[in-house]
Amino acid sequence: MPISNKIHGLITRSSWIRKMFEEGLIYKKKYGPENVYDFTLGNPNVPPPSEFGDALLEVAAQSIPGKHGYMPNAGYPETREAIAAYLTAKFHIPLTADHIIMTCGAAGALNVTMKTILDPGDEVIIPTPYFVEYEFYVDNAGGISRLVPTKEDFNLDLEAIRSAFTEKTRAVLINSPNNPTGRVYDEETIRGLAAIIEEKGRLYNRAVYLVSDEPYSDIVYDGIKVPFIMECCKNSIIAFSYSKCLSVPGERIGYLALHPELADLQDVLSGMIFCNRILGYINAPALMQRVISHIQGVHVNVEEYKRKRDLLCEGLSACGYSFAKPEGTFYLFVRSPIADDVTYVRALQLRRVLTTPGIGFGGPGYFRIAYCVDDAAITNAMPGFADTLKEYQNR
Amino acid sequence: MPISNKIHGLITRSSWIRKMFEEGLIYKKKYGPENVYDFTLGNPNVPPPSEFGDALLEVAAQSIPGKHGYMPNAGYPETREAIAAYLTAKFHIPLTADHIIMTCGAAGALNVTMKTILDPGDEVIIPTPYFVEYEFYVDNAGGISRLVPTKEDFNLDLEAIRSAFTEKTRAVLINSPNNPTGRVYDEETIRGLAAIIEEKGRLYNRAVYLVSDEPYSDIVYDGIKVPFIMECCKNSIIAFSYSKCLSVPGERIGYLALHPELADLQDVLSGMIFCNRILGYINAPALMQRVISHIQGVHVNVEEYKRKRDLLCEGLSACGYSFAKPEGTFYLFVRSPIADDVTYVRALQLRRVLTTPGIGFGGPGYFRIAYCVDDAAITNAMPGFADTLKEYQNR
Numbered sequence: 001m002p003i004s005n006k007i008h009g010l011i012t013r014s015s016w017i018r019k020m021f022e023e024g025l026i027y028k029k030k031y032g033p034e035n036v037y038d039f040t041l042g043n044p045n046v047p048p049p050s051e052f053g054d055a056l057l058e059v060a061a062q063s064i065p066g067k068h069g070y071m072p073n074a075g076y077p078e079t080r081e082a083i084a085a086y087l088t089a090k091f092h093i094p095l096t097a098d099h100i101i102m103t104c105g106a107a108g109a110l111n112v113t114m115k116t117i118l119d120p121g122d123e124v125i126i127p128t129p130y131f132v133e134y135e136f137y138v139d140n141a142g143g144i145s146r147l148v149p150t151k152e153d154f155n156l157d158l159e160a161i162r163s164a165f166t167e168k169t170r171a172v173l174i175n176s177p178n179n180p181t182g183r184v185y186d187e188e189t190i191r192g193l194a195a196i197i198e199e200k201g202r203l204y205n206r207a208v209y210l211v212s213d214e215p216y217s218d219i220v221y222d223g224i225k226v227p228f229i230m231e232c233c234k235n236s237i238i239a240f241s242y243s244k245c246l247s248v249p250g251e252r253i254g255y256l257a258l259h260p261e262l263a264d265l266q267d268v269l270s271g272m273i274f275c276n277r278i279l280g281y282i283n284a285p286a287l288m289q290r291v292i293s294h295i296q297g298v299h300v301n302v303e304e305y306k307r308k309r310d311l312l313c314e315g316l317s318a319c320g321y322s323f324a325k326p327e328g329t330f331y332l333f334v335r336s337p338i339a340d341d342v343t344y345v346r347a348l349q350l351r352r353v354l355t356t357p358g359i360g361f362g363g364p365g366y367f368r369i370a371y372c373v374d375d376a377a378i379t380n381a382m383p384g385f386a387d388t389l390k391e392y393q394n395r
Numbered sequence: 396m397p398i399s400n401k402i403h404g405l406i407t408r409s410s411w412i413r414k415m416f417e418e419g420l421i422y423k424k425k426y427g428p429e430n431v432y433d434f435t436l437g438n439p440n441v442p443p444p445s446e447f448g449d450a451l452l453e454v455a456a457q458s459i460p461g462k463h464g465y466m467p468n469a470g471y472p473e474t475r476e477a478i479a480a481y482l483t484a485k486f487h488i489p490l491t492a493d494h495i496i497m498t499c500g501a502a503g504a505l506n507v508t509m510k511t512i513l514d515p516g517d518e519v520i521i522p523t524p525y526f527v528e529y530e531f532y533v534d535n536a537g538g539i540s541r542l543v544p545t546k547e548d549f550n551l552d553l554e555a556i557r558s559a560f561t562e563k564t565r566a567v568l569i570n571s572p573n574n575p576t577g578r579v580y581d582e583e584t585i586r587g588l589a590a591i592i593e594e595k596g597r598l599y600n601r602a603v604y605l606v607s608d609e610p611y612s613d614i615v616y617d618g619i620k621v622p623f624i625m626e627c628c629k630n631s632i633i634a635f636s637y638s639k640c641l642s643v644p645g646e647r648i649g650y651l652a653l654h655p656e657l658a659d660l661q662d663v664l665s666g667m668i669f670c671n672r673i674l675g676y677i678n679a680p681a682l683m684q685r686v687i688s689h690i691q692g693v694h695v696n697v698e699e700y701k702r703k704r705d706l707l708c709e710g711l712s713a714c715g716y717s718f719a720k721p722e723g724t725f726y727l728f729v730r731s732p733i734a735d736d737v738t739y740v741r742a743l744q745l746r747r748v749l750t751t752p753g754i755g756f757g758g759p760g761y762f763r764i765a766y767c768v769d770d771a772a773i774t775n776a777m778p779g780f781a782d783t784l785k786e787y788q789n790r
Contacts, residue, residue: 003511003512003659003662003663003666004510004511004512004513004514004517004536004666005514006514006515007510007511007666007669007670008662008666010669010673011665011666011669015672041465043461043464043465044464045461047460048463056455056682057455057456060451060452060455061452065442066438066440068443068641068642068643068644068645068646069438069439069642069643069644069645070436070438070644070645071645104499104647104675104676104677105675105677107675107676107677108675108676109675110675111674111675112675115399115402115535116398116399116402117398117399118399119399119400119401120401122399133672133673136673137673137675140510140535140673140674141399246463247463247464248463248464248681249463249464249465249677250463250464250465250466250678250680250681250682251463251680251681251682252499252647252676252677252678252679252680252681264398267398267403268398270398270406271398271399271402271403271406274402274405274406275402277410277528278405278528278531278532278535279506279535279674279675280499280500280502280503280504280505280506280507280532280674280676281499281502281503281647281675281676282499282500282502282644282647283645283647284647285645285646285647285680285682285683286643286645286646286647287451287645287646287680287682287683288680288682
């Protein structure tokens with residue numbers, strides 16, 4: 001094998017999202033992009049808030065010696081202070097700059113976390129359906145992913161999680177609001193999970209961490225409140241990204257926030273700062289660190305995504321599809337009318353409606369619609385959704 | 396152990412550069428920063444060229460839909476085309492956008508490369524003295540670093556490299572202009588290395604890659620020509636960073652360039668693009684990709700670094716230090732007057748002159764001076780350099 005056998009194997013079973021997106025490019029070439037309805041990628045289409053553009057212009061024009069130079073691997077102290085102050089004011093957990101590490105988005109934050117806490121063979125519990133790249137992040141650090149299905153309504157199955165623990169479990173990795181289901185875990189559920197984590201940590205005499213991937217925490221609807229993980233669990237680590245709340249995923253800016261009472265806090269912080277360096281990130285991009293320090297709490301107009309969600313849900317309901325209405329994110333996870341979600345997604349594809357099979361999220365029997373698209377794409381895709389459903393209902 | 400045993404071990408034997416830098420902070424607090432001469436970090440102090448600032452302002456002001464969104468994991472096609480066109484015009488190797496992958500600096504590029512080509516236990520030959528973080532990058536991918544000393548003049552010892560090959564060798568990783576020695580390998584040496592790589596690839600029937608880390612390729616003096624690796628070796632991969640040539644190391648922008656005739660080119664490209672994603676970089680920062688596409692070939696005023704080099708070399712020569720004058724980079728690797736370079740560096744530190752022991756680069760018996768500092772720091776440090784040398788000569 002010319003390249004690493006391992007990487008060759010991983011590529012082969014790699015992302016369905018990218019696969020469907022790339023197949024879609026062929027359709028777009030053939031039929032014209034306006035005639036293909038692409039719901040594959042979670043690439044935000046609501047523009048960044050004006051505050052982002054203003055802050056960017058201001059920072060770009062600043063004349064500061066060493067403006068684009070190295071800073072501490074954890075990031076600019078001022079940026080980390082601004083984030084800590086924002087979180088503390090909002091959630092009343094006394095965070096300081098020392099509890100924040102700037103990262104290359106949430107993907108960087110999660111890689112840094114796994115590298116810091118896992119020794120080869122250590123295990124991470126991941127509820128499914130899930131963002132499949134998590135498995136790569138765990139594997140990059142030599143860890144093993146233990147996939148645990150959620151309940152029928154995509155809420156956490158706490159008993160199943162409890163049963164999945166072994167003495168090798170170092171973390172539970174959750175994502176709420178969830179990609180691909182749009183589910184937000186409520187406070188009672190998180191407290192239940194925290195109790196299990198504490199119980200198991202005592203049993204095995206080894207800290208277990210709740211790692212919470214939260215890029216969608218600002219994108220929620222209908223007054224839903226996303227519980228603040230740190231209020232429920234002391235051993236919690238938050239991986240945040242500005243990708244979705246500011247519509248800037250290409251800029252790779254996010255952070256890790258560690259609970260002030262985290263077990264072995266100083267060791268974990270040192271490890272993360274070190275891993276940020278040796279994994280090759282070195283630091284989060286300097287300019288974006290400066291930008292986001294000015295606009296804490298700013299986010300895109302969520303009403304835009306709500307309108308799209310409602311348009312989509314009403315349309316699909318009228319067709320006869322069944323699904324749980326998303327409480328957050330810009331994803332809808334729809335039950336496939338047939339058990340084989342890949343076949344159904346291929347059938348939609350023939351009508352130029354591009355979605356991603358649930359199997360690509362460890363959720364077979366469903367498919368994912370990323371509705372961060374123009375309203376017209378939703379409206380124009382409806383006949384394709386309707387006709388495909390009719391075709392399979394009549395078989 | 397609260398964190399990964401492995402990471403705990405790595406931190407313990409971690410970077411002398413950061414260690415000396417951090418100890419220096421204590422000195423600066425005690426004596427005032429202007430009275431401490433800090434030559435520890437390679438953080439460029441010559442300002443970015445004006446073209447960079449202009450391009451940044453222009454790009455920041457642009458109104459383009461999806462401007463900060465995801466792009467292909469390899470980077471914007473326009474940026475990759477601009478780089479390929481620049482390299483092709485300069486070096487006459489027919490590169491296209493398909494041979495370029497945008498990365499999170501050279502550290503990101505090297506991590507991506509190692510993850511792509513190495514299976515656990517595969518070996519990488521690294522000439523010493525070297526940038527010690529290379530060992531972490533190789534280890535992150537499960538590989539093993541085979542350290543091979545250079546000759547007395549810091550040129551490659553080709554026979555020693557030949558002897559270090561085993562059937563597990565997948566790459567030779569070089570860095571020219573070299574950190575910490577400032578040495579530039581000449582064309583004959585590179586061609587000799589290429590011949591060994593080809594010979595061993597045939598012998599073991601497995602491609603061996605020449606991986607060339609080139610962040611300093613634009614920072615050379617006295618008309619020295621840095622040979623273009625691709626002219627000498629078909630199995631070559633270049634890791635480039637704009638950190639040093641544009642003085643923007645905090646922005647994390649660089650690229651991988653692959654020789655058009657590289658063995659198994661398509662597999663290596665696919666692997667690298669995949670690894671760029673799963674290692675959590677996802678893509679190089681979007682805004683900086685746009686900026687650098689406008690300013691190919693632009694670099695900082697190298698005369699500034701030359702003046703600093705000359706000031707430093709003349710001063711140290713007059714004191715009686717012995718060293719090889721750097722041909723490039725902004726580092727000087729000085730022979731320690733005593734075998735124990737850590738003790739000597741500690742003695743300099745007492746005179747508020749902060750350097751890094753050679754042992755931190757796999758080059759014991761030397762110390763490194765990073766002269767990307769104000770001229771005044773060089774001038775003001777001279778009495779400290781002189782007095783320390785006298786102290787040890789008189790023992």
